[in-house]
Amino acid sequence: MAERASRTVSVASIRSPVGRDGILDVAARLFREQGYGPVSLRKIAEAAGIKAGSIYYHFGSKDEIVVAILDLGIRAVHEKMRQAVLRHADGAAAAAILRAAIRAHLRALLDVSDYSSANVRIFGQVPQSVRDANLPTRRAYEAEWDNLLTRLQRDGALRRNVDIRRLRLMLIGALNATLEWFDPERGSVEALASTYADVFLNGILEQREV
Amino acid sequence: MAERASRTVSVASIRSPVGRDGILDVAARLFREQGYGPVSLRKIAEAAGIKAGSIYYHFGSKDEIVVAILDLGIRAVHEKMRQAVLRHADGAAAAAILRAAIRAHLRALLDVSDYSSANVRIFGQVPQSVRDANLPTRRAYEAEWDNLLTRLQRDGALRRNVDIRRLRLMLIGALNATLEWFDPERGSVEALASTYADVFLNGILEQREV
DNA sequence: GAAATAACCTAACAAGTGTTAGTTATGCAG
DNA sequence: CTGCATAACTAACACTTGTTAGGTTATTTC
DSSP states (O other): OOSSOOOOSSSOOOOOHHHHHHHHHHHHHHHHHOOTTTOOHHHHHHHHTGGGGHHHHSSSSHHHHHHHHHHHHHHHHHHHHHHHHTTTTSSHHHHHHHHHHHHHHIIIIIEEEEEEEEHHHHGGGGGGHHHHHHHHHHHHHHHHHHHHHHHHHTTTOTTTSSSSHHHHHHHHHHHGGGGGGGOOGGGGGHHHHHHHHHHHHHSSSSOOOO | OOSSSSSSSSSOOOOOHHHHHHHHHHHHHHHHHEEEEEEEEOHHHHHHHHOOHHHHHHHHHHHHHHHHHHHHHOOOOOOOHHHHHHHTTTTTTHHHHHHHHHHHHHIIIIIIOOOHHHHHGGGGSHHHHHHHHHHHHHHHHHHHHHHHHHHHHTTTOOOOOOHHHHHHHHHHHHHHHHHGGGOOOGOOOHHHHHHHHHHHOOOOOOOOOO
């Protein structure tokens, strides 16, 4: 490919550099597909079309790459979820708001972002120091959920016998678990999100009496 | 330690062999604690009090160890769950049966078995071939859940608008996710199981009208 | 056109990996 | 006492890993 570089400046460079972002994109995809362990710097480099040593021009260590990906991953879900909730007025039905938040989280994981799915996939496999570096960003997203749930519970829409922190851990844990088995050929993300909302909001028991 | 071996036979061997089971026990614990990647054969050997090469007297490869652990892990949960369900008569309330099954699964993971927790922890990190070897055992446990859920749905106890396979994936996924965050110092497994049952059976919305 | 900079390559390093072959110590059966 | 099985040890192998230092090339700036 790319026989000779351009002689004139006007022609956009033929061999455009991969660069920091290109490396991150490729690494995020590999991490999502294969997990943390099997993805070496040489694999990342090869997939990006460069050599392993070259990565150190953009990053100081492998951990630095992973930390960057983990952070971008959470920021992506966080933003999607925040905006989905914001689209509802303050007085909107609790069920509708929760549905939107669940849907946004699942879409970010399963549709939109390699970074988000990579985060969920490899967070438990990564060295402690890397996890620690990611904690503040993570806590911010958790706080967003806690705020939402607390508000809805205060408004009387949520049962009062469940601890908010525990409820959030249950919810996000359940949603993240879909990454292990969801197959787009067996159903849409939309339908999945709808089912999750149904189950979490109303349960699976047939209601006979109240 | 153990300066000299016994001269008389009567004294039970001072340096009792670690053996196949000892290696498996140690490996399961390490896998649960650290995940798959960071646990090398040398780490397992050291924790077991032997040398790395000695492991090959009992196992043909590292994969063989992991496969054994994964299998034992599922068999343990399966057995606990099956017996918990069996303790209920056929006509027992659906809610009670489901509660028992959820409780059994969570206890196996969080209380009882290093093998079960190791399974959940490392299954997603392990080579494809190892995962494949574990599939039959896994399918058997999944079938147990599918049978239970199908029966309850046929009896009219479960909502009819949820696919059984999907419901099972949601449930087990949610329960397994607890492994990442459950802290026995913040609450008992019993209470956790009870909350999970509450949420899954009846949802989190405050019921106003039917 | 010279100088500077950005982006990459090459080649090697020390450490750690799973695995193998050969050896050694112990306990029991004949 | 001999012979054998069990359960370990020792020492090496080929390979992969993250990382580093130094060199090369293309583009931009002056």
